[in-house]
Amino acid sequence: MDFRLLGEIEVRSEGRSLDVGTPRQQVVLAALLVDARRPIALETLVDRVWGHDPPANARPVLYAHLSRIRGLLRQTAAPGGGAAARMERRHAGYVLHIDPELVDLHRFRRLVERSADRRYDDEARVAVLAEALGLWRGEPLAGLSGAWAARVRASCHRRRLDAAVWWAQAEFRLGRPAGVISLVPDLAAEYPLAEPLECVLIQALHAAGREAEALDRYGVVRRRLAEELGTDPGAELTAVYRTVLGKGPPRTPGAAAAPRTTGPGPLRPWAGASPSDSEVARRPADPLPAGAAESVGAPSGAGARAPARTAVPRPGSTGAPSPPGHHDGAATDPASGRSRVRTTRRRVLLAVLVTVVLPAATGTAHVLRREAGERDGSDGPRVSVARARELFAAAEAFDEAGRARDARAAVMDAVRMWDELIVLDPDRGAPALAPAVLRALGRAGVDFSVPRTALLGWLGNPVHTPYPAISRAILSRGWRFTAPVHLDAVVWNYEHTPGVTSPRGVADVRTDVLKAAVLENTRTRHGTRVTEFDRLLRP
Known part of the structure; x- marks a missing residue:
């Protein structure tokens, strides 16, 4: 059957x-x-x-x-x-x-999730992901119309893209570029804006001694991004290009024993994000919610970008990925002296944010509308993204300074700007702010149990997923949880509440249903018997 x-x-x-x-x-x-x-x-x-x-x-x-x-x-x-x-x-x-094993969709999801198991080596991961990808026979729910079917298809394609990139990266690390070269081009044709897929294909061509094809491939991708998104290639794709030109450190296909051994990947900005997104993603002192996997190379949706960020295997491991939530400070910088310098610089930056940036950034909702009208269609939203990011950074600084009330006010201002950006430019505004939103959720006690890159992709997609709406609802209400609340579980609980439709805006989020979804998550994840929502919040 x-x-x-x-x-x-x-x-x-x-x-x-x-x-x-x-x-x-x-x-x-x-x-x-x-x-x-x-x-x-x-x-x-x-x-x-x-x-x-x-x-x-x-x-x-x-x-x-x-x-x-x-x-x-x-x-x-x-x-x-x-x-x-x-x-x-x-x-x-x-x-x-x-x-569920009788339904190919559920088998596919289970196999992709299994591939992230830290006990798997790359050989086992390749086999599991190949089995998952082999279940696809064409467009999911082919021939069915309607918004719900479209949402299911979009979700399936995101998972398939993740699986395809993880499979290709594992094959590449095992020193088998030929398999990547033979199969990835067809996948890349289906996902023409997925930079991580192009990265591993160009690396495989280079490893196989086909430098001219690798350079030509990069040129095609660069032109496509410029024509369709008006943006340049991301940090990782650019680094791969420089490697092919001989201007960067070599990226060998046999680097499987190094930190790059897991499926779930790092925080990576979407296409359309401003260059400073990569800098935000690489900050060594960024707080990471528990459950974040930090290996290099997983996608975060169409046009995803990958700043260099690696996870360090646990002591005594054989290259298997770290368990969810593991974050070794040595991954940032092995030299303790340099770490102290970075910490000092960060504290100076936080002081500047608190004393200078926040006063300049507050009250910007009306400025956003004015600038969007005065500037052309690309410049206005870009300036507003930068200001919204400054507000999120100011909230982080207030948090570290122990000024909870100011932090909450800054987050609420940032969320209001996020709302405006989604209206003005959803394709760039939401993806560009996804990393900052994820950090803000982490400070509020919101965790996750899916790959970090997948969550970033969902947070940057306000049209097809409820994650931006529910995240804005949590942040705008100022909730701060005493025990980790898993955002993916909360969204799942919310959407599976009888009679409730999947929200796309904050106004669509029902507070009573959201509270019930959070309570259910704490009961199933932590075994609590709390029945009053307020008892889950920090005083």
Whole structure:
């Protein structure tokens, strides 16, 4: 028995393909499969099938689809009796009882997550990621229309891009550039703005002695970024180019024993971010939320960039990635004297931020609108991104100075500017601020259990993911948690609340549902029995 969503929807039983019905019925089936073992409210199913414009007879039509799906599931019964999947109606909605391993989408996600296990070496990681990528048969939910199907597809593509880059990097580290050269070009054609994918392909061409092709590839990517995004290649792609030219340190494919051994990657700005994003990402004293994996080379979405930042294996390890949350100060600088100098410089910078930057940056929401109107379409938003980043930095300085009230005010001002940037220029404003937002969330006690680069990609995508809206809601309310709250788990809990739609703006976030999602996360992650939300907050 096999339920397939990574391509045209298929249900196969005993080697034969079953009739999955009309496109509307396929949407209903896909909705049940994506949220397997969880109740889905009838209103949510209506929204996923028809969006905001359901017909007057939506419920009777939906009941008919559900009835036919029950008949389809009965055909999956094993010869000895018992169905591979069954649907049940509960008070909270409809539940599809099924082993997730029977659904290719869930198998794909599990394999990608398994590849990040620190116990895996690169050989095992390559095998797991190759198996995951082999599950793809085409466009996920092919032929299905609607906003919900589009969101599922976007999420699948982000995970596939992550998996493809991690696979290619592992192959490269194992000294097998030929495999990368043969398979990555087709993937790069599907994700033309994914710089990490281009980085590993150019490195592989260079390692194989095909320097001319590597240089030509870089030129093609540079022109594409300029034409489609109006930006230059990121820090890592530029470094790879200089290496091919012989102007940088060599990057050998056999560097697998070094720190680059894990799937989840570092904080990396998106395409369209200003050059200072890379500097923000490389600051050695940036606080990292627990759960952040810090190896080099994972993607953060289309056009992702990768400033050089590496993780150091734990003492006695064999090159396996550090566990979530591990951060060794030696990774920044092995010389303690230089570390003290950097700490001193940072304190001076914080003092400047507190005394100079914040007064200059406060009250900038109206300035943002004025500048956006006075300048051309690219200059105004860029200036505003810099100012919003200054506000986040000022809040960090206030935090370190023990001035909690001032820190909260600065964060709220920064979030207001973030809202404005999403309206004015969502493709550049949100991705450029994602690193600063992630640090602000970390100071508020918000952690995560997904790869750091994936979370940065989601935070920079306000159109297709709820992460920016829910993050702005948390920061704007000034919540600071006593125990780590996992943002990805909170978002998942929020979106799977019956009768709730996925938010795209702060105004769409229901405070009661958000509090309940946080409480559920603390119960499942930390085993707490707290029932009052306020008890989770710092005084």
